[in-house]
Amino acid sequence: MPFVENQGARIYWDEQGHGAPVLLIMGLSYPSYMWHRTRPVLTEHYKTIALDNRGIGRSDVPSGPYPIALMASDAAAVLDAAGIESAHLFGVSMGGMIAQEFALQYPKRVRSLILGCTAAGGPTAVRAEPEATQMLMTRDKMSPEQAAEAPVPFIYDSATPRERIDEDIAIRRPWFPRPEGYVAQLQGIIAWEAYSRLSGIAAPTLVIHGETDRLVPPGNGKLIAERIPGAKLVMIPRASHLFFTDQTEAAHRVILEFLNEQAEGTASNDGLEKEKVSC
Numbered sequence: 001m002p003f004v005e006n007q008g009a010r011i012y013w014d015e016q017g018h019g020a021p022v023l024l025i026m027g028l029s030y031p032s033y034m035w036h037r038t039r040p041v042l043t044e045h046y047k048t049i050a051l052d053n054r055g056i057g058r059s060d061v062p063s064g065p066y067p068i069a070l071m072a073s074d075a076a077a078v079l080d081a082a083g084i085e086s087a088h089l090f091g092v093s094m095g096g097m098i099a100q101e102f103a104l105q106y107p108k109r110v111r112s113l114i115l116g117c118t119a120a121g122g123p124t125a126v127r128a129e130p131e132a133t134q135m136l137m138t139r140d141k142m143s144p145e146q147a148a149e150a151p152v153p154f155i156y157d158s159a160t161p162r163e164r165i166d167e168d169i170a171i172r173r174p175w176f177p178r179p180e181g182y183v184a185q186l187q188g189i190i191a192w193e194a195y196s197r198l199s200g201i202a203a204p205t206l207v208i209h210g211e212t213d214r215l216v217p218p219g220n221g222k223l224i225a226e227r228i229p230g231a232k233l234v235m236i237p238r239a240s241h242l243f244f245t246d247q248t249e250a251a252h253r254v255i256l257e258f259l260n261e262q263a264e265g266t267a268s269n270d271g272l273e274k275e276k277v278s279c
Helices: 039-043 068-082 094-105 130-141 144-149 162-175 179-190 195-200 219-227 248-264
Strands: 003-006 009-016 021-025 047-051 087-092 110-116 205-210 232-236 273-276
Touching: 003 068, 009 068, 021 039, 021 068, 021 094, 039 047, 039 248, 047 068, 068 094, 068 179, 087 094, 087 248, 094 110, 094 179, 094 195, 110 248, 130 179, 144 162, 195 219, 205 219, 205 248, 219 232, 232 248
Parallel strands: 021 047, 021 087, 087 110, 110 205, 205 232, 232 273
Antiparallel strands: 003 009, 009 047
């Protein structure tokens, strides 16, 4: 199994598929296996590289906190280990924060940027409702099963079938986070801010957000898209935080269309686009 050592931690990564490289960065306390719906679709056309962020999955759990910039350097180390100079980046939630930081720290290594269900931090961020924040701050005191169940109302659309939610939890169950790893990642999120720097991102960018996201409210996606020059914003109806579970086909259609545009060199330069996706 491939690992790379970076700043005091062994980071797990693997690659699947062939073609232009796409680096996949998952969110808070989620292992790379949570790309189980999206990765097979991408792998048909692209070489996908996925990592377990430090503190989760097969990666080490060193003492925290884990600053977002540190986790971005882990991602850069993974690309180095894979022998890849530049890649398309796709990050969701905390992974979207890592992707933003990566694009700011290593701009020449970013072919394009997909930022899913994420925020840019700082005082301008649209805050979640108090119940969602309380849930995040107390999950480390819950049993693993309780910690998996507590976020469900905040991260899935109310119309999503329970069996799809159970599929996601089953994928994660062998890799439920240790409390210290979860807290160290959460501390990194709380301390991070990129909003004031986003205008420095030059890579073609897709911002994708579910309209019913209660964990990271959709206003955060709008703020990011307004700050990154030429960014394209897509809001998915009847989708919450885990939009790739709530509206899998709609999400994949938007993502593949964007990546294909980059490959063809025909990405739109019309500035900020806002569109609705029919599901």
